[in-house]
């Protein structure tokens with residue numbers, strides 16, 4: 487058994503560990519942990535009270551993947567629900583699809599009785615107003631939101647310190663490996679933008695035969711490199727976990743155009759190894775690890791690669 491999460495997921499790890507110890511399957515165990523992160527208003531990058539898109543709305547993304555079946559479920563640009571990760575799970579269990587976005591995802595959420603929620607809280611509103619105040623001209627302020635958002639998009643300063651997502655990767659007592667992600671995405675994103683978190687193969691991937699990977703930070707890069715799937719494929723091709731992650735980092739380093747910034751790769755293999763590597767972070771990157779030899783989850787620092 488093993489659980490690996492990024493630091494943003496810290497408030498949910500005890501719950502997930504308790505469930506793993508009680509032989510709950512990996513996928514349900516990580517979902518229950520992530521639900522605590524989504525509901526926590528102190529965390530401003532996942533679920534309630536996070537930083538919004540350019541229009542001040544929270545459009546949430548989430549994915550789950552079962553490494554035994556390689557079935558997945560994901561939702562993107564979902565508004566008005568408390569637990570995107572639970573809705574993503576139901577996309578996997580109740581539909582013949584793997585991903586739903588926007589109005590369709592919201593209709594599905596209603597049909598399964600998912601809890602509605604106003605995620606936009608004090609922090610969301612204050613940060614958005616301050617942001618708009620700093621980037622809009624007086625003329626734009628008069629007519630907002632009837633302006634070309636495209637013109638605003640170019641102006642914000644890179645909000646890198648605010649980036650994050652929560653990612654959980656686990657292997658349960660039976661050997662089943664699973665991943666789940668949940669995020670509000672990139673602050674001030676253009677409405678409708680999907681990052682890597684709901685994209686299986688980019689932001690997460692699980693295969694109980696080999697291992698799993700999940701990424702945080704610049705989704706625009708991991709989508710292009712297919713990072714999470716690459717790590718698991720490199721494992722399948724016989725690389726060690728450390729080699730597989732470094733190979734995927736090199737694929738990211740090779741991206742010279744477009745929006746390039748930091749990426750953190752979290753990975754486990756099916757033998758109980760784990761590896762977290764941060765590419766070009768602007769600060770130290772923490773993560774949490776738990777396995778049965780540890781009394782409780784431990785905070786560790788990612789290996790850093792700077793180019």
Ligand code: ASP
Nearest residue numbers: 649650651671681703705
């Ligand atoms: N990867 C997420 C995204 O691109 C954001 C993050 O992890 O900071 O939406």
